[in-house]
Amino acid sequence: MILYDSNYKLVGISKKLLNSFGFFDFGSFQAQHDDITSFFIEADFDLGSYNHFIDYMLKNKKKYIYVVFKTDKQKKLNLKFSMDYFYNINKTICYAIDVIEVDKIESLLDYNYINxxxxxxxxxxxxxxxxxxxxxxxxxxxxxxxxxxxxxxxxxxxxxxxxxxxxxxxxxxxxxxxxxxxxxxxxxxxxxxxxxxxxxxxxxxxxxxxxxxxxxxxxxx
Missing domain, CATH: 1.20.120 (Four Helix Bundle (Hemerythrin (Met), subunit A))
Incomplete structure (x- = not known):
């Protein structure tokens, strides 16, 4: 799970995902990275003029996207991102990204984004x-x-x-x-x-x- 505020600022990452990036806590991750996008090595979309992948999903009404990450051990992870909404204590909308690991990296190799x-x-x-x-x-x-x-x-x-x-x-x-x-x-x-x-x-x-x-x-x- 990955959490963002209404401005697409990263506010939380699940322990499992943090560990795959080589970090033990969110604070140490934030000290080196502003977002998880620095770990993207490929995706089934092109951000182009979009501010963030959440912006891309919202404006294109995408229920999910696929990305390939490289972990701290140089292992490639094929991940599926799906998005949900929630409201914080100030009643401001925030975004929750559910992360599912896809078993086979080959599933992205159709290169459907090449058009x-x-x-x-x-x-x-x-x-x-x-x-x-x-x-x-x-x-x-x-x-x-x-x-x-x-x-x-x-x-x-x-x-x-x-x-x-x-x-x-x-x-x-x-x-x-x-x-x-x-x-x-x-x-x-x-x-x-x-x-x-x-x-x-x-x-x-x-x-x-x-x-x-x-x-x-x-x-x-």
Whole structure:
């Protein structure tokens, strides 16, 4: 459970959640962090111009959202946030966030938040109009696709020099385009052992395919 006041100021966190962040009490947490959002590493939404994820939920009438946290032990937690209201002693509305841990991190890997609006916001974040952003993005995706076969072969054959070179050449433009889920997928490929390559590469390729379908579909309209 996470508690916020009417101004979205954090006022309380459950003991279990505090412990997962590596803190024993709320005071020690507050001494280092203003909010739990500093632990977000991914989410199924883009805050954009919203002040807070509660603001996002209220204005978009979201009953729940999904976020991925990284704990103090570098473990990823896939969490579902649902929101309720309560009133304090001054009859001021406050917000209670119920936190449910989702068993499988893969449940977020559909990347449902990657859509036309999400890409448009990425363009805005780097001060590009969407048309030019799509042109650059299309060229990058084409390059990624052209390297797909040799990348997979170098990964499965254990050719670290070749795979590292290719992944670095893809990671830098992905970062500059603001494609955080793709950057994370590339990092996962860099760190994957031989038994994880097939699954990890599929996830990486799925993101590229999804983004490509979005910009291609738009161009065909």
């Amino acid at each position: 036309e609006e999400w890409l448009s916001k990425k363009a805005k974040n780097i001060d590009l109009d969407y048309i030019n952003y799509k042109i650059i993005l299309s060229e990058f995706l084409e390059e990624a696709k052209s390297k797909e076969k040799i990348l997979y072969e170098s990964l499965t054959l254990g050719d670290k020099k070749q795979s590292s070179y290719i992944l670095l050449s893809l990671k830098e433009p992905a970062e500059s385009l603001g494609l955080k889920p793709l950057v994370e997928a590339i990092i996962n490929l860099e760190n994957a052992n031989i038994n994880e390559i097939s699954v990890t590469f599929t996830k990486y390729n799925d993101i590229i395919t999804k983004i490509n379908k979005i910009i291609t579909k738009r161009d065909e309209l």
